């Protein structure tokens with residue numbers, strides 16, 4: 001099974017501070033959505049808390065040591081408590097489409113809106129269980145690329161899956177930023193940089209992709 005990771009980190013590898021991401025970069029959030037859309041996303045319970053909601057259009061796999069049923073019930077309760085706001089947002093967006101007499105051609109957009117009604121949440125107690133869950137979801141995908149899971153953080157969960165990662169999508173925020181959570185070390189003997197492009201906007205940042213050396217995979221088997 002292929003597995004990817006996506007993270008935004010500063011040059012001192014800081015990814016978080018007091019439960020939040022310590023910068024605001026809307027272009028990176030858009031990029032994150034584009035890259036992870038449709039895919040299973042694997043996250044730690046603290047990252048779920050920091051996002052504050054389920055990511056729609058994606059299968060959310062949340063790892064915790066707590067009881068799975070209780071955690072899932074709490075997540076869904078929080079989700080449905082926001083539903084009335086989401087319902088009105090959805091109604092407004094659909095009304096806007098109607099009022100402009102637009103045909104609904106943007107299937108992805110509409111499916112994204114509809115997916116807000118159908119949260120896909122899987123709570124797991126271990127790495128193995130998360131991988132089993134991803135394996136069980138494969139049949140629901142028509143497109144093989146979409147079934148590749150993305151590990152989206154935080155540090156504890158990046159560390160857990162690092163030895164399996166085939167590709168790392170890193171947004172590198174230029175400069176050092178104070179924080180209390182860091183991305184694990186990316187070892188040069190395991191990964192090669194295959195792309196490095198400047199992004200637009202502030203703080204200054206670059207989009208970097210690392211790929212695992214084929215030989216490094218072999219040595220892990």
Ligand SMILES: NC(=O)c1ccc[n+]([C@@H]2O[C@H](COP(=O)([O-])OP(=O)(O)OC[C@H]3O[C@@H](n4cnc5c(N)ncnc54)[C@H](OP(=O)(O)O)[C@@H]3O)[C@@H](O)[C@H]2O)c1
Pocket residue numbers: 006007008009014015016017018019020021043044045046047048050063064065066124125126127152153154155156157158181
């Ligand atoms: N910049 C970025 O791209 C980015 C991305 C993601 C997150 N972040 C930031 O990173 C921080 C959160 O990262 P974090 O490392 O503190 O937390 P995390 O990895 O998101 O979640 C940690 C939680 O995962 C669960 N867990 C960990 N190991 C486990 C195991 N072996 N078995 C079962 N469950 C396990 C535990 O949940 P329970 O406590 O429920 O048992 C643990 O508290 C936040 O500041 C967030 O904003 C930044």
